[in-house]
Amino acid sequence: MRIALITEGTYPFVLGGVSVWCDQLIRGLHDFEFEVIALTSNGLEKAAYPPPANLKGVVNFPLWNSVRRSRSRQRASRWFDQVHHSFVSALVRPNWGTTYFLWALRAMAGYAQQADLGEALLSEASLGRLLKVWKEHQPQDPSIAPLPNLTLQDALLASELIEHLLRPLQLIPAKAEVYHAVSNGPAALVGMMGKWYHHVPFVLTEHGVYLRERYLSYLQAPFSLSVQTLILNFFRLLSSAAYRMADLIVPVSEYNRRWEERNGAFPTSIRPIHNGIDPALFPPPEVEPEVPTLAFVGRIDPLKDLHTLIESFAYTKERVPNARLRMFGPTPAGNERYRESCEDLIAKLGLEGAATFEGRISPAARGYQAGHVAVLSSISESFPYAVIEAMSCERATVSTDVGGVAEAVGDAGILVPARDPAAMGRACAELLLDDERRIAMGKAARARVLKHFTLERFLNDYRKMYHDVVSLSRAAKSSALSGMPYPTEPLPASGS
Template sequence: MSPLHPPHSGAARVTLLTEGTYPHSHGGVSVWCDQLVRGMPDFRFDITAVTGTGCEPLVWELPSHVGTPVTVPLWGPPSGGRAPRGRRLDQVLSTYELFLTSLLDPEVERYFGVALYGLATMARDGRLGPALRTRQALRILVDLWNRTDLEVSAARPTLHDALTATDLLEHALRPLAAEPPADGVAHAVSGGLAVLPGLVGQQLHGVPLLLTEHGVYLRERYLGYRTGEFTWPVKYLLLGFFRLLAEETYRVATLITPGNRYNRLWEERGGAAPGAIRTVYNGVDPAAFPPAGPEPVTPTLSWAGRIDPIKDLETLIRAFALVRAELPEARLRLYGGAPRGGEAYRDKCAALAAELGQEDAVTFEGRVDDILEAYAAGNVVMLSSISEGFPFTLIEAMSCGRATVSTDVGGVREAVGDSGLVVPPRDPAAMARAALELLRDPARRAAMGERARLRVIEQFTLRRTIETFRSIYLELDERRHTAAEALDNAAEGVLA
């Protein structure tokens, strides 16, 4: 689709930095990216996308003012070339040793940024990946883990631990080899690995770095690693990396735009200056999400989203089993697909439904062309996540005039206000009680649905979101030009 106003040669340039989302995956963050892009046809957008294998197809049609996406596959084939030798290898390994030490020794944490940018230089000239696959790199980690003054040594890390951790770090650092943004504004739409090219672009070219966290990346890593398969020494090292990367990002970012006040607390705790943070809520077009119309006759709970452990469908299914014990005719309809590689979680949820005797009443509907169908399918729309930012599915359902039951995570309470029920995460009994309250009270459901739509219209419209980011892009681009002119003037003064 062609833009209504093609970008002119002097249009502001924005590089979106993504990980596992736009334009190779569906989901709320991808919807948000597409809204920004299509809402500003007079801007030039580029995309650097951190992906899985590099073979992921584009699932979004990109308008003509978006350049061809650059992909950075974390799990594709390793970079070619032999490991450097002699002095060139020594340079990489000495910087890598400082990097590892900063992750393990609190006294050396302050050198994390120095080491990271040093590794970035070596990644761009092709030395880093091959060097990290050498025995010498492995030996550095083994020796550090054997230092008795470091906490991790008490866990007695094994050689297998070192092999695993080194391999994971090599993959995690691959975005450092990507061409960093050299002009305009770099907009990281999540924390973590997507930010790495933006950090390098800021350091090398002074490109302003804008960070938008929908969910808190570091918190989600903590949640994921808590039940992950890795040993404690491996988790300790990798979580140290993600923590220090978050702190470096918060320190360096020109502006941080969390999607809710909850994220802001994490960012301030991570070292972000309060004056560098502006909360910008997600928005929807109320005309695109009109009132859903008549409710189903059969008492039905509906859910929409990406089938993923962070959405905690297991708690929702357990809650539904409790609901059905009191309302045997109740149904649960789940709309959405599992991301590539995540099919096992869908199978696990289906197995749980069968184990609880609910397989006849729980249906996995898959992706639908029109998400409105998912919201209209339920008397109550459910959200069971253990981590969220400001979830699109929630405000879309609210715009459709449906009552909701949601877990108290991220910006959910800010979104819902008094137009839905909010329950603790991972609490099937509380979720079931809330769902039963609404299923048994049609008048209350209707009143909540009306309040929900009005709340969206008053506070969470797409127009407001787009215009806010438009002004931010122009502001940051102007700052960059002003800073560049100041440097030029200073240089002329020295030469004069």
């Protein structure tokens, strides 16, 4: 069986949790062949992982390079005008549902095989159409808040951002038996293209909730309110369209399942599979550290909310004066100022020497073993490897109750609210001062990993999922949408 694994900004070019998951999947399912279709920034990225023997190729498709992969520069047709009208109408009024949006996506994919879709989306006519539709859909009821002002500059910026995100519609992927997107968004567009052109299953995995993460990101972006509205409406519609088109949705947690159902996924199409690890790579140490120590292992990133972790450590030191906080992990490019703000906070709270950044550690197990308690202060997670890796090392954990963390921890760790340094600090102090409880919790944590979260279980579940989705696809009748004739020629405009 040949699987096309579709990634965005991760494997095989970027280190991180999703990339670890991809590498585990490909190497572990050595009886399958894989091709990776990687959506990247500029196409110049270098591989960060050595290729497994069953990885038969990597397609690097850049979304943000300056040159579009254009077709002929023929003038947009009246048929395209109709398609674009449906598209921007859905963007302005996403409560219409995904039907208009999904039809427009498929039609634009057909157009992109014949002509320059980017040029058509950014044409004067298309910008004018967006402005006109925006104005027409201003609510007439004075009790309803009006749409924010949309200027020509706003319309151009929003259209440019959306044009980049729609570039996968130019790509007809090579034939595979399953197209498996490992995130929603543009990666899902490639999965849809594979399904539309080759009539084979499309599987979608969400590690984080894509739509939620886009809201967290774009609401902080330096865009006008109208641009934010259009972009977030686009992501909302694209996420819902991907849920509708996917033959199977395979989130990494039940938490993600709830978000997916809320955003339009059919409950019967969802099959969660938790992440897994090799417990042999994360063994319990023979002894605990001599000094009471908290250990954090992960990237230095605002989503990890290290400000809360550092503030919580000040509470811990009030009860455990000789405690240490050791933070292991890289500082990704672009996060240098965040790292500096963390160091400034350490100095402000008088924690120099007790709270330290120690960079990437290898193997990662050494980081967890360096502490009595493993801590995770994230404001957003899906099903984090850091938690189950620490648990495998027989470490009691104190974690924020976000995403699927509670599913991992069960009763073998302590959960606290996000952004609550006092609660986290008190929980850490309690475990550092109570040897019996801490050690018992660590043993229960490893037992939980051995029962539920092993790499062997993970691989068996995915092997069965791939076979099941192919069998079900062959047996099932095509849906009305999947059976639509593919638009290879421009359709005449109504009334022509």
